[in-house]
Each structure stands twice: as C-alpha cells, then as structure tokens.
Amino acid sequence: MTANNNTLFQKRVSIEQVEESNELAPKFDKDGLISCITTDATSGEVLMLGYMNSEALEKTIATGEAHYFSRSRQVLWHKGATSGLVQNIVEMRIDDDQDAVWIRVKVAGNGASCHVGYRSCFYRKVPVGNRNENAPGQMDEQICLEFTEHEKTFNPLAVYGDVPNPTQL
Amino acid sequence: MTANNNTLFQKRVSIEQVEESNELAPKFDKDGLISCITTDATSGEVLMLGYMNSEALEKTIATGEAHYFSRSRQVLWHKGATSGLVQNIVEMRIDDDQDAVWIRVKVAGNGASCHVGYRSCFYRKVPVGNRNENAPGQMDEQICLEFTEHEKTFNPLAVYGDVPNPTQL
Numbered sequence: 001m002t003a004n005n006n007t008l009f010q011k012r013v014s015i016e017q018v019e020e021s022n023e024l025a026p027k028f029d030k031d032g033l034i035s036c037i038t039t040d041a042t043s044g045e046v047l048m049l050g051y052m053n054s055e056a057l058e059k060t061i062a063t064g065e066a067h068y069f070s071r072s073r074q075v076l077w078h079k080g081a082t083s084g085l086v087q088n089i090v091e092m093r094i095d096d097d098q099d100a101v102w103i104r105v106k107v108a109g110n111g112a113s114c115h116v117g118y119r120s121c122f123y124r125k126v127p128v129g130n131r132n133e134n135a136p137g138q139m140d141e142q143i144c145l146e147f148t149e150h151e152k153t154f155n156p157l158a159v160y161g162d163v164p165n166p167t168q169l
Numbered sequence: 170m171t172a173n174n175n176t177l178f179q180k181r182v183s184i185e186q187v188e189e190s191n192e193l194a195p196k197f198d199k200d201g202l203i204s205c206i207t208t209d210a211t212s213g214e215v216l217m218l219g220y221m222n223s224e225a226l227e228k229t230i231a232t233g234e235a236h237y238f239s240r241s242r243q244v245l246w247h248k249g250a251t252s253g254l255v256q257n258i259v260e261m262r263i264d265d266d267q268d269a270v271w272i273r274v275k276v277a278g279n280g281a282s283c284h285v286g287y288r289s290c291f292y293r294k295v296p297v298g299n300r301n302e303n304a305p306g307q308m309d310e311q312i313c314l315e316f317t318e319h320e321k322t323f324n325p326l327a328v329y330g331d332v333p334n335p336t337q338l
Contacts, residue, residue: 008312012338019285019336022314024295027338037206037215044213046206046262049269061312064298089298093215093291094314096283097336100218102291114265116188122262122271126193129233129258143177143230145191145263167188167266169181169196 008058012098019096027099028054033069034099038113040120041090041104047113048121050079057101064089066103072166083159084109110153115166117152124148177227181267188265196268197223202238203268207282209289210259210273216282217290219248226270233258235272241335252328253278279322284335286321293317 010025012018018025026034033051040047052060053069056076060067066087070077080086087105094101107113114121124145179194181187187194195203202220209216221229222238225245229236235256239246249255256274263270276282283290293314 015334015336015338018338022293022316024312024314035204035218037218039208039213039215044208046208046215046271049204049206049264061295061297092295092297093317094293094295095218095290096285096287096292100290101295102215116265118265121264121269123265124191124263126230126261126263126270128230128261143193145193147191148262165184167184169184169187 008061009054018098024094025098026057026094026101027097029099031071033071034101036066036068037100037102038066038087039102039104040111041106045120046122047087047105047107047119052101060089060103061092066105070166072164072168079113080108082163083112083154085112087113112153115156115160117154117156118149119153120149122148177230178223187267193263194267195223195226195263195270196266198268200240202240203270205235205237206269206271207235207256208271208273209280210275214289215291216256216274216276216288221270229258229272230261235274239335241333241337248282249277251332252281252323254281256282281322284325284329286323286325287318288322289318291317 010023012025017023028034032053034057036050036052038047038050050068051071056067056069066079068077068079086108089103089105091104092101112119125148126145127143179192181194186192197203201222203226205219205221207216207219219237220240225236225238235248237246237248255277258272258274260273261270281288294317295314296312
C-alpha cells in the first residue's frame with residue numbers, strides 16, 4: 001500500500017496498480033474532479049452525470065449518501081440538502097483507469113434527481129441512425145429531440161426558489 | 170431554429186432553449202468534448218464513460234454506431250474498429266444542460282467494452298457507508314476494492330497487440 005496521509009486514497013504508482021489491484025487510487029482531473037455516473041438502483045435509468053472533488057468522494061464513501069462538487073457554485077454539494085431528494089448509495093463502482101465512478105442509488109422523497117423537475121436529467125431522446133442513402137454518414141433532416149418524460153415530478157420554483165439555475169450557456 | 174452552418178447542432182441561445190426545447194444544442198467543454206455514458210441496452214450495466222468531440226457525436230448520430238474522441242491518442246475513435254466490438258446504438262439521450270449524452274448499446278462480438286479485457290470498465294466495487302461510530306463521516310479502515318468480474322472476456326494482448334495502453338497515471 002502506498003499511503004497518502006491526507007485522504008483514504010492511494011497514490012497512483014503504476015498502470016498495473018490502477019487497473020488490476022484492489023487499491024483505490026482515483027485520478028482527479030486538472031480541476032480536481034472525478035466524473036460520477038448516477039443510476040437508479042431499481043430501474044437502471046441514468047439519473048445524472050455529476051462531478052466529485054476529493055472531499056465529495058470521501059464523504060460519499062463514508063456516509064453512503066451522494067455528495068458532489070457543484071461546478072456552477074464551486075462548493076461541496078450534499079445532494080438533497082435543499083430539495084430533500086437525498087441519494088442513498090446501494091453500490092459504488094470505479095472504472096479501469098479510476099477517473100470515473102458509477103453509483104447506483106435510491107432517491108428519497110419523490111424520486112427526482114433533475115433540477116428542471118424531471119426524474120432523470122436525461123429526459124430527451126436524440127434520434128440516431130437516420131442515414132441519408134445518397135451520402136452515407138450524413139443526416140437527412142434537422143434533428144428534433146423527443147421528450148421521454150411528459151410531466152415534471154416537482155415544481156423547481158417551489159423547491160429551489162430563486163437559487164440561480166446551474167445551467168450555463 | 171438557430172442554424173449552425175457547420176454541423177447538425179443549434180447555437181445555444183437561452184436556458185429555456187437548452188433545457189425545455191426539442192433543439193439539439195450540445196455544449197462542448199474547453200477541450201471541445203462532451204461526456205458520453207454508455208450502458209448495455211439489455212442489462213442496463215454501465216460499460217464505460219467516453220468523450221465525443223463534435224465530429225464523433227455527428228458520426229454516432231448519423232451511423233448509429235458509437236464514435237468517441239480518444240483523449241490519450243487525440244484522434245476520432247470508431248469503437249470496435251480494432252477489436253470488432255462495435256457498439257450499436259439502441260437509444261441516445263441528452264441531459265438537461267446538454268453537456269452529456271447517454272447511449273444504450275448492443276455490443277458486437279463477445280460483448281466486451283473495456284480495454285483491460287472485462288465486459289464493463291466498471292469491474293470493481295468500492296465499499297461505502299462503513300461509518301466509524303466515534304467519528305461520523307470518517308472511515309474505519311483502509312478501502313479495499315472488490316472485483317465484480319473474475320474472468321476477462323478477451324486477452325487484451327491478442328486483440329490490441331502493442332498499441333499503447335490508454336490509461337495515464
């Protein structure tokens with residue numbers, strides 16, 4: 001073991017250690033973040049893609065509740081602290097090069113995870129494979145997204161009030 | 170519609186357009202990339218987290234086969250071109266602020282997606298919620314990852330030969 005005094009995480013020393021060992025040696029990017037895919041433990045649906053800094057990953061592991069780092073607000077974000085929609089971890093996995101985690105969660109309250117009010121952040125479908133036969137690899141027509149959820153699970157204004165919208169153009 | 174001459178994508182003009190409309194207006198980060206979560210269409214398992222540049226996203230949409238941008242090699246990457254493990258898209262979704270896509274795929278060949286030889290890149294479990302009762306939020310012991318796949322689906326050396334390992338320390 002290659003201990004790191006500050007955290008639970010090991011220092012990254014070799015590709016073999018990172019890919020093939022049982023040591024947790026996460027790679028944080030140049031902004032200090034690791035990606036986190038969050039899925040519903042029951043339905044398997046992808047709810048959101050979030051980001052964790054070292055502190056958020058440690059707190060998630062220690063408490064069993066999802067903590068993220070908010071890129072728009074630049075603060076540690078205990079998911080559900082405002083909305084009540086806490087995400088309880090059923091399982092956490094990490095990928096081959098340890099620069100991404102996947103958490104399977106049960107969401108408290110009404111089960112929503114998206115600030116727009118939908119259950120999943122991925123509430124729109126992108127049509128694919130609509131080949132143009134005269135020009136393979138080109139699309140025939142303008143892409144039109146299709147909504148997969150038609151009712152919002154909650155009213156964002158009632159839950160978040162005048163907290164600034166995290167979406168950035 | 171706010172047409173962009175170069176691509177299938179719309180220019181991002183408002184939060185309402187990005188979150189609530191049927192226009193595809195993806196947000197590429199400062200490296201020109203958008204995140205892509207790839208899950209197995211049948212089992213729901215997360216196979217990998219990849220990245221697409223504008224060209225990769227267009228080709229994925231037009232052909233129905235997953236294309237990524239390889240950050241380690243800095244090239245467009247038609248997944249399966251070397252290994253035969255092509256990912257056929259069953260469904261593509263995009264998230265609220267349009268900076269991430271989720272693709273549900275059927276993988277050709279032996280069904281593997283991970284360069285280490287496993288089916289999923291997320292082949293190790295991170296234990297969570299092991300609270301220290303004397304210091305809530307702190308862990309009791311060293312974290313030890315647990316393998317969820319015990320046999321490799323293919324031999325990476327036989328498939329990739331001496332292509333450099335994409336994992337970076």
